Amino acid sequence: MKEEALYPLKFYPQFKEKIWGGDKLKHFFGKNSTEQTGESWELSGVSENVSVVANGALQGRDLSWLIEHFGSALLGNRVVQKYGNTFPLLFKFIDAKQDLSVQLHPSDEIAKERHNSFGKTEMWYVLQADPGARLILGFKKETSREEYLEALEKDSLLNILREVPVKAGDAFFIPTGTVHAIGGGIVLAEIQQTSDVTYRIFDWNRPDTDGKLRTLHTKEALDSIRFKAADQSFLSPPETNEEGKLLCNSTYFSTSVYSISTQIERNYDHLDSFVVYMCTEGSMTIEANKYSEKLSKGETLLIPASLGKVCLNSQQATFLEVFVP
DSSP, X not given: OOGGGOOOEEBOOEEEEEEEEESHHHHHHOOSOOTTEEEEEEEOOSTTOOOBBOSSTTTTOBHHHHXXXXXXXXXXXXXXXXXXXXXXXXXXXXXXXXXXXXXXXXXXXXHHHHHSSOOXXXXXXXXXXXXXXXXXXXXXXXXXXXXXXXXXXXXXXXXXXEEEEOOTTOEEEEOTTOOXXXXXXXXXXXXXXXXXXXXXXXXXXXXXXXXXXXXXXHHHHHTTOOOSBOOGGGBOOOEEETXXXXXXEOSSOEEEEEEESSEEEEEOTTTOSXXXXXXXXXXXXXXXXXXXXXXXXXXXXXXXXXXXXXXXXXXXXXXXXXXXX
């Protein structure tokens, strides 16, 4: 395949119904989702959930096929050297009508040993929050293993966890091992490692759709939990970065937010990585390598590494820009 065949790629979203999901993705973003959609997987390389191209000449091809045929032209030489033929990130929009379970994710080492998977370092960018909405993020103070197990036994875990009020535009970085939960009334964008491994430690004592309580992973979680007190290091306040603001720069992904109302050019030649846009407000047109594609609120787009320079045109748009650093 020639590099010239690549262009800005859209993918069909994959909707995941959840007991805690709602209808905001449908009403806010115009997605063809249900009244109980918790997640829209926008771009995924997760096994059995691999994204399929929705636009252009490659429509109908899945992400695994693209990587096999285009390799570093799609991902970037540096990304291929590090991750091989695996797409390293997973992009989602999440609608939490109710509280999600209190959970955590294992490190790369534990996930590899137990699940043959990556760990799940992730970040959240809040798009909408109802009055009083909050997240759970870590412990209020440094906690011992024994104190944690006692709180589980007495059904008082929430008393030792830290709640964080949120509003639209807030960003949070969640390292592996951090106990966390998205609270009800929040819509957010999630960027994470390619992994679907979750250790659930508390689920509000609510039944699933089958009437049974969902499985908890108390034993599995013990080796992964960060027992230190949560602090401001979990929050990622914006830092000025050219026209945009840097939200998060981790080992796995770098994320900035841009708000534009004119034409700007972005040159990605130096990155040696694919770039992903998640449009959170408005719409814009992306021009690259003689191709043009419109991106609207609630849509996600992949810029192949070989395209390098892109031109963005908009009267008003806000979007997340993500790449592998």
